[in-house]
Amino acid sequence: MGRRKRKKIVYRRVRSLPKIFTCPKCGHKTVKAKVTSKEEDVEVICGHCGVSQKVSKNDLTEPVDAFGDFIDIYYKDQEYARLTSREEKLWEKKQFTELTLVYSFLADNANVNSTKALEEYQKNKDPKDLEQAEMWKATAAKYVENGKRLQEQLDSGLIEDATLENIYEENEDNPYDEGESKVSEKPKRRAKIEEILGDTGFLEF
Numbered sequence: 001m002g003r004r005k006r007k008k009i010v011y012r013r014v015r016s017l018p019k020i021f022t023c024p025k026c027g028h029k030t031v032k033a034k035v036t037s038k039e040e041d042v043e044v045i046c047g048h049c050g051v052s053q054k055v056s057k058n059d060l061t062e063p064v065d066a067f068g069d070f071i072d073i074y075y076k077d078q079e080y081a082r083l084t085s086r087e088e089k090l091w092e093k094k095q096f097t098e099l100t101l102v103y104s105f106l107a108d109n110a111n112v113n114s115t116k117a118l119e120e121y122q123k124n125k126d127p128k129d130l131e132q133a134e135m136w137k138a139t140a141a142k143y144v145e146n147g148k149r150l151q152e153q154l155d156s157g158l159i160e161d162a163t164l165e166n167i168y169e170e171n172e173d174n175p176y177d178e179g180e181s182k183v184s185e186k187p188k189r190r191a192k193i194e195e196i197l198g199d200t201g202f203l204e205f
């Protein structure tokens with residue numbers, strides 16, 4: 001008298017998680033994240049404007065998680081680009097005190113990038129990630145140094161902020177103005193910063 005085999009019931013998780021997302025760059029609902037078990041990373045890509053980003057994943061990663069990571073990276077990169085453009089403007093307008101702040105934000109941003117790259121390296125052991133981590137670390141150190149030197153010059157009275165009615169007469173700091181030009185590649189501005197601060201005569205009057 002054998003027991004009747006119970007029919008195996010497979011409960012399927014009802015997936016109501018979104019699969020297509022709105023692009024932060026072009027605004028179309030055309031962003032997809034293809035999560036496969038084979039790949040170590042997930043490529044998040046917009047089918048309309050082509051903006052794309054590889055993000056890391058784990059066993060629980062759903063497209064919505066990958067999209068969230070993509071959004072974080074997208075806005076952080078955008079913030080970085082915004083800060084570098086602001087840095088340039090502040091030099092032009094001789095707003096040194098605010099520049100020291102911008103340098104500290106830029107250093108923070110670069111440090112986050114360094115940490116992320118290092119995490120990637122620890123996961124995949126890809127030497128490129130280690131290279132990136134070191135590059136960002138050096139970039140962060142450079143910004144810290146820039147800010148420090150500037151502060152010293154300010155403290156000693158060698159330089160002072162120009163008086164300006166309104167240093168932002170243009171729209172350069174409107175975070176909602178997502179002009180194409182602001183989404184620039186990584187540390188494009190480094191050469192320029194070094195140009196300015198590396199020139200020993202620059203801050204001497």
Ligand SMILES: [Zn+2]
Nearest residue numbers: 023026046049
């Ligand atoms: Zn797009």
